[in-house]
Each structure stands twice: as structure tokens, then as C-alpha cells.
Amino acid sequence: MFQEFVQQIVNGLVLGSTYALIALGLTMIYGILGIVNWAHSELYMLGAFVGVFLVVHLKLPFLLGLVLAMLVMALFGMAMDLLVFRPLRSAPEMNMIIGTLGISIFLVQAAVIVFSPNPVRFPTEFSDAYLSFMGISITLQRLMVFCVTLVLIALLNYIIKYTTVGKAMRACEQNRDAAKLMGIDINRISLITCAIGAALAAAAGTLVGPIFLVSPQMGLAAISKVFAVVILGGMGNVPGAIWAAFILGLAESLTAGFISSYYKDVVTFCILITVLIIKPAGLFGRSQIEKV
Amino acid sequence: MLKCEQLTIRFGGLSAIDRLDFEIDSGEIRGLIGPNGSGKTTLFNLISGIYTPTSGSIVFEGKPIAGRRPDEVTRAGIARTFQNIRLFGDMTVWENLLVGRHSRLKQNVFDDIFSTAKKRREESLAREMLENLLKQFRMEKLRDELAKNLPYGLQRELEIMRAMASEPRLLMLDEPAAGMNPQETDQLMLQIKRLKELGFTVLVVEHDMKLVMNICDKITVLNYGKKIAEGVPREIQAHPEVIGAYLGKQVKDSA
Amino acid sequence: MKQWMNLKTLVIIVAILFAVAFPQMGFKMYYVHIGVLSLLHILLALGLNLVAGYAGQLSLAQAAFFGIGAYVSALLMLNLKWSFWLAAPLGALAAGLVAVGIGLPTLRLKGPYFVISTMGFGEIVRLVFLNWESVTRGPNGLPGIPAPDPISLGFVTLTFESRVENYYLILTVLLVVLVLYYNLVHSRIGRALRAIRNDYIATQVMGIHVAFYRILAFGVGAALSGLTGALYAGYIRFISPDTFTIGESINILIMMVIGGMGTISGPIIGAIFITYLLETMRVFAEYRLVIYGLLMFLVILYMPHGIAGMLKKLSLRVRAGKKEA
Numbered sequence: 001m002f003q004e005f006v007q008q009i010v011n012g013l014v015l016g017s018t019y020a021l022i023a024l025g026l027t028m029i030y031g032i033l034g035i036v037n038w039a040h041s042e043l044y045m046l047g048a049f050v051g052v053f054l055v056v057h058l059k060l061p062f063l064l065g066l067v068l069a070m071l072v073m074a075l076f077g078m079a080m081d082l083l084v085f086r087p088l089r090s091a092p093e094m095n096m097i098i099g100t101l102g103i104s105i106f107l108v109q110a111a112v113i114v115f116s117p118n119p120v121r122f123p124t125e126f127s128d129a130y131l132s133f134m135g136i137s138i139t140l141q142r143l144m145v146f147c148v149t150l151v152l153i154a155l156l157n158y159i160i161k162y163t164t165v166g167k168a169m170r171a172c173e174q175n176r177d178a179a180k181l182m183g184i185d186i187n188r189i190s191l192i193t194c195a196i197g198a199a200l201a202a203a204a205g206t207l208v209g210p211i212f213l214v215s216p217q218m219g220l221a222a223i224s225k226v227f228a229v230v231i232l233g234g235m236g237n238v239p240g241a242i243w244a245a246f247i248l249g250l251a252e253s254l255t256a257g258f259i260s261s262y263y264k265d266v267v268t269f270c271i272l273i274t275v276l277i278i279k280p281a282g283l284f285g286r287s288q289i290e291k292v
Numbered sequence: 293m294l295k296c297e298q299l300t301i302r303f304g305g306l307s308a309i310d311r312l313d314f315e316i317d318s319g320e321i322r323g324l325i326g327p328n329g330s331g332k333t334t335l336f337n338l339i340s341g342i343y344t345p346t347s348g349s350i351v352f353e354g355k356p357i358a359g360r361r362p363d364e365v366t367r368a369g370i371a372r373t374f375q376n377i378r379l380f381g382d383m384t385v386w387e388n389l390l391v392g393r394h395s396r397l398k399q400n401v402f403d404d405i406f407s408t409a410k411k412r413r414e415e416s417l418a419r420e421m422l423e424n425l426l427k428q429f430r431m432e433k434l435r436d437e438l439a440k441n442l443p444y445g446l447q448r449e450l451e452i453m454r455a456m457a458s459e460p461r462l463l464m465l466d467e468p469a470a471g472m473n474p475q476e477t478d479q480l481m482l483q484i485k486r487l488k489e490l491g492f493t494v495l496v497v498e499h500d501m502k503l504v505m506n507i508c509d510k511i512t513v514l515n516y517g518k519k520i521a522e523g524v525p526r527e528i529q530a531h532p533e534v535i536g537a538y539l540g541k542q543v544k545d546s547a
Numbered sequence: 548m549k550q551w552m553n554l555k556t557l558v559i560i561v562a563i564l565f566a567v568a569f570p571q572m573g574f575k576m577y578y579v580h581i582g583v584l585s586l587l588h589i590l591l592a593l594g595l596n597l598v599a600g601y602a603g604q605l606s607l608a609q610a611a612f613f614g615i616g617a618y619v620s621a622l623l624m625l626n627l628k629w630s631f632w633l634a635a636p637l638g639a640l641a642a643g644l645v646a647v648g649i650g651l652p653t654l655r656l657k658g659p660y661f662v663i664s665t666m667g668f669g670e671i672v673r674l675v676f677l678n679w680e681s682v683t684r685g686p687n688g689l690p691g692i693p694a695p696d697p698i699s700l701g702f703v704t705l706t707f708e709s710r711v712e713n714y715y716l717i718l719t720v721l722l723v724v725l726v727l728y729y730n731l732v733h734s735r736i737g738r739a740l741r742a743i744r745n746d747y748i749a750t751q752v753m754g755i756h757v758a759f760y761r762i763l764a765f766g767v768g769a770a771l772s773g774l775t776g777a778l779y780a781g782y783i784r785f786i787s788p789d790t791f792t793i794g795e796s797i798n799i800l801i802m803m804v805i806g807g808m809g810t811i812s813g814p815i816i817g818a819i820f821i822t823y824l825l826e827t828m829r830v831f832a833e834y835r836l837v838i839y840g841l842l843m844f845l846v847i848l849y850m851p852h853g854i855a856g857m858l859k860k861l862s863l864r865v866r867a868g869k870k871e872a
Contacts, residue, residue, distance in 0.1 A: 036659045084844070087848050088848065091847070091848070091851075092603070092744075093659075094599065094603055094604070094605050095847045095848075095851060097605055097659065097662055098605065098800070098804055098843060098847045099843070099844045099847045099848060100844075101797070101800075101843070102839075102840045102841065102842070102843030102844035102845075102847065103840065103841075103844050104840070105797070105836055105837075105839060105840030105843070106837055106840030106841045106844070107840075108836075108840075109833060109834075109836040109837040109840060110837055112833055113833050113834070113837065224663060224666050224667060224670070227659060227663045228663060228667070231659070231660055231663060235659070262674065262678055265670060265671075265674070266671055266674065268667070269664075269667035269668070269670070269671060272663070272664070272667065273652065273653070273664060273667070276652065276653065276660060276664070277652045280655070280660075340752055341751075342748065342751070342752075361751070361756070362748075362751035362752050363751050363752075363753075363754045363755055363756045363757070366751075366752055366753065366754035367754045371752070372752055374749065378746050378748065378749035379746075379749070380741070380742045380745040380746060380749065380750075381745060381746075382741070382744075382745055383738075383741060383742065383745065387738060387741075390735070390738055391735075391738050391739065391742045391750070391753050391755070392753055394735055394738070394739060394753050394754055394755050395753065395754025395755070397735055399735075401736065401763065404730065404731060404734035404735060404736050405727050405730055405731050405734075405736075406727070406730065407730040407734070411734065415735075454753070458753065458754055
């Protein structure tokens with residue numbers, strides 16, 4: 001019982017890490033660019049495929065592959081900013097959602113054509129290494145997901161808080177027009193934001209790809225959860241998204257472990273709907289008064 | 293007609309409106325002035341139901357309206373315009389007016405879906421009223437123009453017309469002269485005076501002192517969410533606290 | 548203005564005549580089947596259009612309402628032996644009521660919040676169809692759904708067994724729906740919905756109860772999808788959870804967007820166009836979705852009112868050109 005419990009906690013942390021890494025980019029892109037990016041979890045899916053290519057086909061060491069995959073996807077994120085977000089920037093919110101949903105369908109189907117619809121295995125040098133402790137064994141890969149996530153979150157925190165770029169990003173989040181008047185180059189900031197967001201999603205894909213399987217549908221399966229995380233955390237709220245990711249990850253894996261795996265998706269939405277009814281701005285969102 | 297007592301709203305720790313007592317009589321044109329951030333627009337948002345007051349009461353024609361939804365306040369007989377024009381840009385001038393008339397149409401959902409005689413009667417009454425309104429403002433020719441394609445001055449006028457379409461008894465105008473040139477402002481002054489003749493009570497926020505001093509029967513001055521003075525234009529121009537807080541030389545010049 | 552109205556009337560008359568004559572034109576039965584599917588998709592796209600195109604709130608739960616209508620009416624016919632003519636309106640009503648229940652807490656939420664709630668709800672409904680086996684028979688679905696009962700008009704008895712008969716039944720329903728839909732959109736309800744999409748704060752100040760109209764649009768749109776579900780069940784005679792997925796919701800969305808949001812002709816054009824392509828291009832299924840995805844992005848960006856909006860612009864330009872000449 002105790003072992004089962006610990007096992008589910010570990011699973012929950014892995015799941016939470018995945019959600020956190022994807023959700024961070026999504027919430028930053030919303031906060032700083034004002035774009036609702038429905039295609040964001042496709043960056044996670046593509047990141048995983050890039051990881052497979054680098055680690056399995058080119059036989060690079062896993063951690064090097066991880067860093068390279070993040071770089072490749074950062075470039076992809078910048079391309080997405082130029083080709084998709086910039087034209088959509090002044091569109092109504094619903095049109096943004098429809099537009100990026102179209103891009104999501106495009107990317108998933110393009111992946112199906114290029115990589116085939118069948119799931120791919122992603123073995124790494126850490127997949128078969130176990131760490132045993134008090135009768136509980138955890139694969140090194142799982143442990144690494146959690147540790148790397150913490151490192152990336154710390155890094156992101158440093159960038160946002162202490163660098164000039166980070167300060168400019170926060171300025172844009174507060175008030176885009178004022179930031180522009182202060183001489184901040186909005187286009188540059190949004191490129192950097194998209195690069196960081198895409199790199200984080202790619203990290204998630206490469207980290208958990210070896211635990212689950214890699215397939216073109218993995219992004220679709222994650223998107224609604226990730227949005228749930230972002231909404232619970234308060235749209236645009238970075239620390240909120242991190243907390244919400246781990247809360248939902250744990251809730252989901254404990255439900256799957258102790259109640260039924262049928263209900264694990266239902267639980268996410270029940271939590272979401274309940275929170276939205278009680279606190280529409282999300283668990284960690286400041287309730288904002290609309291300027292009239 | 294409208295009476296606010298001890299009206300207060302706090303955002304975080306800050307009182308945007310602080311224990312305000314405020315009363316408007318039927319048939320007057322009341323000016324509301326004060327420096328930027330003194331709480332004028334906040335007061336509008338409180339009266340029109342967009343914000344809910346932290347404490348205090350608002351009574352309109354004997355009915356308490358504090359904390360009611362904006363649509364309920366409008367149906368009670370108050371209409372307003374916005375400082376940063378909020379027209380329905382993708383709809384025509386005519387459709388904007390029809391939406392403004394919405395709350396006075398008496399048909400129900402079934403009348404609308406089945407296009408009953410009642411619906412057609414109500415709509416033709418509305419058309420008649422709105423045609424007159426268009427004529428009054430000499431905008432018949434622009435009827436089928438999209439609102440977002442109108443020049444700025446006409447957008448402001450259309451917003452006033454849209455507010456009038458609901459036949460309010462109290463009309464609240466938030467900086468109607470903002471961004472207008474002197475000729476347009478003169479034109480606007482005449483129109484607001486005509487509103488009074490038509491029996492509307494008007495509450496107007498405005499920075500243009502010439503307009504305020506010329507058309508208002510009484511003026512209320514806010515600063516930091518508190519009322520610092522109230523009286524006829526002549527009194528306000530001479531009021532030492534007002535001059536100190538906000539107006540300075542400007543008032544004497546416009547007299 | 549007059550000339551424009553005449554052109555419009557002409558197009559409508561020709562379209563109706565074509566729709567009525569279509570099954571008699573000697574096409575293979577397969578094309579009549581595509582015709583029926585097109586009619587059903589038009590109804591679904593019209594339902595979504597009310598919420599998204601007019602009220603400006605994107606719902607990804609339309610396939611769920613479609614499914615609720617289909618399952619409720621099918622179960623009433625199979626288990627309680629109700630007539631189709633009673634079960635179908637009840638299916639529609641059930642879908643509408645469920646939408647009102649979902650809409651009450653979620654519709655006051657803005658943009659992405661509402662979309663995610665509807666997506667989650669759609670998923671939950673599909674899980675219920677799949678897992679509530681004692682009632683829905685789970686993944687096996689419900690076979691043997693009876694066709695709508697014959698109607699006797701005294702001198703002639705109408706039956707609804709064949710494809711062609713179903714085609715006419717659904718076409719009749721569609722035409723009635725279109726008349727009511729036109730009334731709704733051109734009444735103060737339609738104006739209020741468009742005003743909400745433009746600026747909901749200003750709309751409130753016009754004395755319009757925004758939540759009421761949003762729920763009305765969502766509920767009516769869902770009831771329309773539910774009714775379509777009942778018609779679908781009566782036509783195909785078999786339903787299973789596979790039909791009512793998020794993928795179907797997205798199909799409906801593609802139809803509405805490409806045809807033209809916020810217009811009446813848009814969902815009609817889009818549904819016919821996409822249904823035809825869906826059925827005839829099955830071989831290229833993979834490439835088809837790549838194209839649709841990209842198309843959806845480009846259409847929303849460069850012609851937000853879709854094909855219908857483009858046609859309208861064109862005809863206006865032609866008219867302006869004539870005037871000058």
C-alpha cells in the first residue's frame with residue numbers, strides 16, 4: 001500500500017513536471033504576447049520526435065540530445081512567432097484560438113505523414129537504470145524528469161527576474177503599449193518568449209518520451225490538461241502554472257492508481273470546473289477588474 | 293432623482309471613491325470635474341452597475357440600484373456613454389441604434405423566433421422612434437455605414453444617440469468633447485442644451501472648462517475620490533480649494 | 548439595394564429547387580447518401596454558428612450534443628417503444644437542457660476558459676457513452692434503431708425507410724429550421740448576440756442581460772445539434788460512441804469557418820463543400836487534414852467571414868462596377 005502510494009506520487013511528479021514545462025510556455029505566450037496558442041502542445045510532440053532522432057538515430061548522449069532538441073525547437077518557436085502569431089496578434093481572441101487550432105491540426109497530420117501514426121519507442125541510457133530505496137524502485141529516467149524540470153524552472157526564474165530581457169518581458173506582460181513607449185522592442189521580446197516557450201515544451205517531450213511512447217497524437221492528449229493547468233494557475237501567471245501543474249499531476253495519478261484510470265481525465269475537469277465556479281480567475285490568479 | 297449616500301469603493305487598499313454623498317435633481321445638467329484619477333469615471337461605473345460598491349447606497353427615483361447588474365440599471369432609466377468610445381464597430385449606425393433600443397422592446401423570445409405580429413409591431417414602433425432620432429442629429433445618410441468607419445466626432449455623437457435610444461431619464465456622458473475640435477465642441481454644447489429642453493437629466497464628466505462652465509446648472513468637484521466642492525459655475529470658479537487642487541488659472545480664463 | 552435583394556431571392560429559389568430535385572437527378576444512391584450527410588452537417592454547423600459565429604464563444608462540445616440527441620432519442624425508441632416523432636424533440640430538448648446546465652457556470656468565462664470547459668465536457672460525454680454499458684452497450688453501440696413511423700395524410704402515406712425518403716424528411720426539417728433561424732438572427736436576439744461579440748460591456752449598458760443571451764444561443768445551438776442527432780439515428784439506424792468525438796466537433800468547426808462564421812449561407816456552403824470532400828477524398832485522408840488545418844488558419848486570418856463573406860464582397864463589387872459603367 002505504502003509502496004503503491006509512493007509509486008503514484010512519483011508518477012504524479014513526472015506528470016506534473018510535464019504539464020509544468022508545457023504550461024510555462026503557454027502561459028508566458030499568453031501573458032506577454034496576448035496569444036492563446038492552441039498548437040502549443042504540438043511543440044512538445046515535435047520536441048519528442050527531434051529527441052528520438054538525435055538520441056536513437058544519431059546515438060547522441062541523452063543530455064546532449066535534450067539540449068539540442070531544445071535549441072532546434074527554440075528556432076521552430078521563433079518561426080511560429082513570425083508566421084503564425086504575428087499575423088494573428090490583432091485578431092479577436094476566438095479567431096486566435098481557431099487559427100492556432102488549425103495550425104495544431106496541420107502539425108499533427110504533418111507528423112503523421114512524416115513519422116507514421118504509430119507510436120515510437122524512445123530508449124535511452126537511463127531507461128533501464130533503477131534506483132532502489134526501501135523496496136521502492138524508480139527508473140533513473142523518471143527521477144531525471146523531475147530534477148531537470150526543477151533546474152529549468154530555476155533557470156527560467158533567473159532569466160525573468162534578473163536579466164534585462166526578463167525585465168522587458170515583465171514590462172510587456174504588465175502593459176504592452178507602455179513597454180513599447182519605453183523603447184522596448186516588442187517584436188524581439190515576443191521572439192525570445194516563443195523561443196523559450198518552445199524550448200521548454202521540447203524539453204518536456206524529450207524527457208517523458210522515453211517513459212511513455214512518442215506519437216503524433218501525444219500533443220493532442222496533453223493540450224486540454226495543459227490548458228486546465230494554465231487556467232487554474234491564472235492565465236499569464238508563471239508561478240501559478242507551476243503549482244497547478246503539480247497539483248493536477250498528483251490528482252490525476254492518485255485517481256488513476258486508487259480509483260480508476262477511466263476517471264483520471266474526468267477528475268481534471270471536475271477540479272477545473274469547480275475552481276472556475278468558485279474562483280473564476282483561477283487558484284492563483286488575481287481577480288482583475290476590467291478597465292472601462 | 294439620483295442620490296448616493298456614503299458611497300465607497302476600494303480597489304486593494306485604495307479608496308477610489310470615499311464616502312461620497314451626491315445628489316442630482318430632475319431636469320438639471322450636472323457637471324462632474326476633477327483631476328485625472330479623482331474618481332469621476334469610477335463613479336460612472338458605480339452608478340451604471342459595472343462596479344459593485346464596497347459600501348454605501350445609490351438610489352434612483354426611489355429605487356436602490358447599488359450592486360444591480362448594468363442591464364437592470366439601464367432598464368431602470370439610466371444610460372451612459374464611454375470615455376473611450378465603445379460602439380459596436382462591426383454593426384451599422386442603424387443596428388447600433390436598434391441595440392440601444394433593445395431594452396424598450398416588449399416582445400419575448402418566441403415572438404422573435406416565430407416573427408409574430410407583436411414582434412413586427414414593436415419593431416416598427418422602434419423604427420419610427422429611431423428615424424426621428426437620426427433626423428434630429430442629421431445622420432439619415434449614414435444609416436447603413438459601419439460604426440467603425442465613421443469619423444471620430446460622429447462616433448461620439450452616435451454613442452450619445454445610442455444612449456438616448458433607450459429613452460433614459462438620466463443620461464451620463466463621459467468626456468463627450470474629448471478629441472473634438474472647437475467647432476465640434478460648440479455643436480456638442482448646443483446638443484446637450486437641447487437634451488435638457490427635451491426633458492433629460494444629464495450628468496457630464498468633462499475636462500473642457502468652457503463647455504462645463506457654459507452648460508452646467510451645477511458642478512461637483514472630486515479629488516482623490518472625495519467631494520471637495522459643489523455649486524453653480526460661478527461659485528466653483530471662485531472656490532479656493534478647487535483652484536488650489538486642480539483648476540488654477542484656467543477657470544478664470546474661460547469665464 | 549432592390550437589385551441585390553432580387554439576386555439574393557433568385558439564388559435562394561434556385562438552391563431550394565436544386566435541393567428538392569437532387570435525388571431525382573439520376574445520381575447513384577451513394578450520392579444521395581452524401582446529400583443526406585450534407586444536410587445533417589448543415590444543421591450541425593448552423594448550431595455551432597449560433598454560439599461561435601453570432602455570440603462569439605467557441606464551443607467544442609457540439610459533437611457531444613449531437614450524441615446526446617442521438618442516444619436519448621434512440622434509447623426512447625428502443626427501450627420505451629416511443630415513436631420517433633416524440634423521441635426526436637425530446638432528444639433535442641435533452642441536449643438543450645444539458646447545454647443550459649453547462650452554460651450557467653461556464654458561459655460567464657471568457658475565451659479560452661469556455662473553450663476548454665466545452666472540450667472537457669465533450670470528452671466526459673464520450674466517456675459516459677463508452678462506459679455506461681448497461682444503458683449504452685458501450686463501444687458496441689446501439690443497433691436496430693427503428694425508422695421514423697409512417698405518417699398518413701389520408702390520401703397518401705409517407706414512409707421514411709429509404710435514403711431518398713430520409714433525404715426529404717431532413718430537407719423539410721432543414722427548411723423549417725432555416726426560416727426560424729433567419730427570424731432569430733434578424734431579430735433583436737441576433738442583434739444582441741452580435742453586440743455581445745463586439746463589446747460585451749457596452750452591450751450590458753444597453754440593458755441587455757449578456758448571460759441570458761449567451762445561454763440562449765448555446766442552448767438553442769445545442770438543441771439543434773440534438774435534433775440532428777435524432778435525425779441521424781433514424782437514418783443510419785445504428786449509433787456508437789465513435790461518431791461523437793472531439794474530431795467531429797472539429798469537423799463541424801472547419802465547415803463553419805471555411806463556409807463563413809456569422810452568416811447563414813456560410814455554414815450551408817461549408818457543410819456541403821467539406822462533406823463532399825470528406826466522402827470523396829477518403830483515400831487522401833492524411834493529406835486532407837493537413838490542408839484543412841492550414842486552410843482554417845488562412846481563412847480565419849484573411850477572410851474571417853469565409854466563402855460566404857467573399858461571395859458577398861464580390862457581388863457588392865460587381866454591383867459597384869456596374870453603377871460606374
